[in-house]
Amino acid sequence: MEIRTIGATPLALTQFGFGGAAIGGLYRECPRDDAIAALQTAWDAGMRYFDTAPFYGFGLSERRTGDFLRSKPRDSYVLSTKVGRLLRPAPDNQIPDHSYVNPLPFAVDYDYSYDGIMRSFEFSFARLGLNRIDILYVHDIGAYTHGPEKNAVYQKQLLDSGMRALQELKSSGAISAYGLGVNEVEVCMDVIAQSDIDCILLAGRYSLLDRSAERGLLEECRKKKISLVIGGVFNSGILATGPVPGANFDYGPASEDILSRVRSMEAVAKSHSIPLAAAAMQFPLRETVVANVLIGTAKAASLTRNMDLLNVTIPEAFFAEVEQFTIK
Secondary structure, eight states, rough: OOOOOOOOOOSSSEEEEEEEEEGGBBBBOOOOHHHHHHHHHHHHTTTTTTEEETTTTTTTTHHHHHHHHHHGGGGEEEEEEEEEEEEEEEOGGGOOOOSSSOOSEEEEEEOHHHHHHHHHHHHHHHEEHHHEEEOEEEOOOOOHHHHHHHHHHHHIIIIIHHHHHHHHHHHTTTTSSEEEEEHHHHHHHHHHSSSOOOEEEEEEESSBBGGGGTTTTTHHHHHTOOEEEEEOGGGHHHHHOOOOOOETTTTEEEEEHHHHHHHHHEEEHHHHTTHHHHHHHHHHGGGGGGGEEEOOOOHHHHHHHHHHGGSSSHHHHHHHHHHHSSSS
């Protein structure tokens, strides 16, 4: 599998990586054996980059990821997790519903300050059971998650002191790179205008369908040598399922406009005798600032099916023909 570096750092990732939300029970329960089988399938497919977060199953994904990687040579893989949320023990009847099924018994508090980031970093080591984390992403900063008013407070926390924590961790060698892990372009532009970061994990905003990142972010990343890690290549499912009844886009039911765009894309794909999902997986890596595409699943069979799509050759004409149906 091709290797790409992160920003101006020597850190190198396989071009496809494993995203750990689903093994934390996102939307449906994930038994531990299924999680380990999915991780093993990713490893067998050549993936050597694994991303997780405290939020995924309220610690469950970190535990499972660490359990799997503990037996692997430490220099044989790259690991990222996230900061910005702290977990605290909660009674069973007060565990919040954030779409994780049977998560660990914790509640979630946002904290993007220096102390909050340092505490989150230390707590992640305990959950992972590992002694090194390569990349830290600031998780879900931005109005998309918090709304404008609350985000103004959290973003001030991050810029006033949280970024200093990340800079200290990198300069001390505790981590090799840091950046943002978000679902929106605007906060990326805000932060990179005021801070130096190495990478951005951007979910759903540079896909075959949604090209929001083309509104300035790609060019800024090129200028500042910031790498993109792309999540959500199927835009919550619709680029994998097609425009079927109940198809999801951006974490909710797809609108008629989205369904219409994807119908048109699917028709172009059929005219070229290719699966739309194969084009969706391969599209982001056509851009040089993209270092990695994350594939997140809790099922080994689904991961195998997705990896098989990488063997499909996508004609350049296909990408030109679907351009008119994209969201800019």
